[in-house]
Amino acid sequence: MGEFATGLTAPVEIVNANDSRMFVVQQNGIIKIVQPNGTVNSTNFLNIGSKITYGGERGLLGLAFHPQYSTNGYFFVYYNDLDGDITVARYTVSSDPNVADVTTEKIILNQAKPFDNHNGGSIHFAPDGYLWVVTGDGGSGGDPNNNAQNKNSLLGKLLRLDINSTGPYNIPPGNPFVGVDGADEVWAYGLRNAWKFNFDTVSGNVMIADVGQGQIEEINRMPLTQAGINYGWRCYEGNNSYNTAGCPAQSTMTFPIAAYDHSGGKCSITGGYIYRGTQYPALQGRYIFADYCSTQIGILNSDNSITWTSAFSGNNFSTFGVNNQNELFVAAVNSGKIFRVTTSTTLGTQENDLSNQIKVYPNPASKKVFVEGVKDKNTSVEIINFEGRKVLEQGKIEDDNSVDISGIPAGVYFINLNSGNQKSYSKKIIIK
Incomplete structure (x- = not known):
């Protein structure tokens, strides 16, 4: 694993805008630009530190560039506002492509939440052109307000929004709860605190890593065309029952394709990407993720078993991202470093890959x-x-x-x- 960039503060997301730059979201409210050689621009792309609550699990958490960014200059961020509420907002780049115009904020969504933790925060544009947003269940432990299973709450959900509208957003056709019980914005529910999701356009799947309550971390993989999925939380943590009081039938829920427990110092999944780059053919088609506490990278094998690397001690991996060549990078929130994921990172030059x-x-x-x-x-x-x-x-x-x-x-x-x-x-x- 090669060190790529250093000197960042609490990096929690890495995004590209279809050019050679990478945009790194810092939890403290600042977005930095990293050049292809790993140097970090001294000028911030965006600084909204005065608008956010930063600390613990709260802060600036997500970033997505509009599919027509090159012409309209729109990008979207996800943060906790000064009240701690979840906010999705649109900004516009200035005449300088390396600096956003901080005065252009348009609030898309504002959602109150009862507790500090479980803020979700991943936002991505799907191939369908809509903005998909993952929210946490509202926090505390065990989802005491039953938000994730409540289809009318926007917490513990995957939302699908049409942001190409004059108002904050419209509801896209095909959202499953339009005209029936459930919030129109909701695409899928039953998530606890998905810490990173994304789309794999090659397979047509959405990949969601959901952080467990205290025992089990899970990886979900479903076709991005399939609406109304119930991923099971607070009824189930991973595959085992957690609190099934008042829950729908188990047969109506979608269970993870892979899960792991907290043995070996593991505690919290950091979702990654299915590798679609060209530099490391051995990684092709594999979902690569991490565990925050054990500082290990995980590789999901074709049989849905997991191979773990040895630990990269001193690096609590907080996010993955890809550049415009689909090469994969991983950031550590505590060390402020970004690493390039290579074959040797993940397979110990094949030595670690016991699954074969x-x-x-x-x-x-x-x-x-x-x-x-x-x-x-x-x-x-x-x-x-x-x-x-x-x-x-x-x-x-x-x-x-x-x-x-x-x-x-x-x-x-x-x-x-x-x-x-x-x-x-x-x-x-x-x-x-």
């Missing part, structure tokens, strides 16, 4: 599960339930490559393999 070699079968399994492809005889095996508790901690794999699971109740679990040289592998298994 390892097979776990059968799945579903009963009595025994077999693990093939582990070269390190000291690899330890643990099986963890969806509450994050270890149900099996076995020293090593038996000579016939088996692991005895006969005493474990039927259910959904993770099998984690850890070897002494920082390689790890995690896969969801079903025990029947």
Whole structure:
């Protein structure tokens, strides 16, 4: 992983405007421009520090350039205002392409929220030309106001807005709750505090990383044409029930394609991107993300298992972004650094990529599960339930490559393999 830019303050978003510059959102209300060689412009692109509440999870959090930015100069930001409320606003660039006109603010959306935390903050224009906005559930713990499941609340949602209107916004055709129960702005619901979502236009999917309550972090992947999805929070955290009182049937919800627990010092997912650049073919088509606490980069494999890199200690990864060549970058909020994600970052030059070699079968399994492809005889095996508790901690794999699971109740679990040289592998298994 190559160090690309330094000296930033609390970077929380990286965006490009279809040119060679990268725009870095600082949580303190300032947007900086980073040149292709990694130098940071001394002049701010935008400074709205006087308009925002900065601290904890609050601040300036999101940035999206209008699809016609090159002609209309419009860009959109997401921040907590002085009351702590969620605000989406439009600004216009000045005659200097490196400086925005701070006097041009047009408020698009203002949403009160009850608590300081869980502000969401990702905003992106979809291929459909509409602005998609992810909001947190309003905060505290366990969503006490049940905002995420309440279709009439704008909190804990993915919103879809037509901002090409004279008023603040119009409702795009196809939004699922127009004319029925639910807020017209809502596209999807049941999110806790999605910390980064984006679109993968190659596969036509939206990728949402949702931060868990205390046990499970989740990755969601759904076609961006599919409306009205319920991602399950506060009824479910990941795949396990959290608080199902008054919840709709489980069959009506969409569960994550991948999840991980908090073992190994993990605590909070930072959503990334499916790599679509050209410089690192080994990464092509892989979703690359991070865990904020463990300082590890995660790679979602084609079978939806996760491969983790070793830790990049001292770097709490807060956001990913791509340049106009689709090359991938990651920022650390505490060190103020941006790194270029390379093959060696993520795969330890293939060494870390156990997923290509390892097979776990059968799945579903009963009595025994077999693990093939582990070269390190000291690899330890643990099986963890969806509450994050270890149900099996076995020293090593038996000579016939088996692991005895006969005493474990039927259910959904993770099998984690850890070897002494920082390689790890995690896969969801079903025990029947």
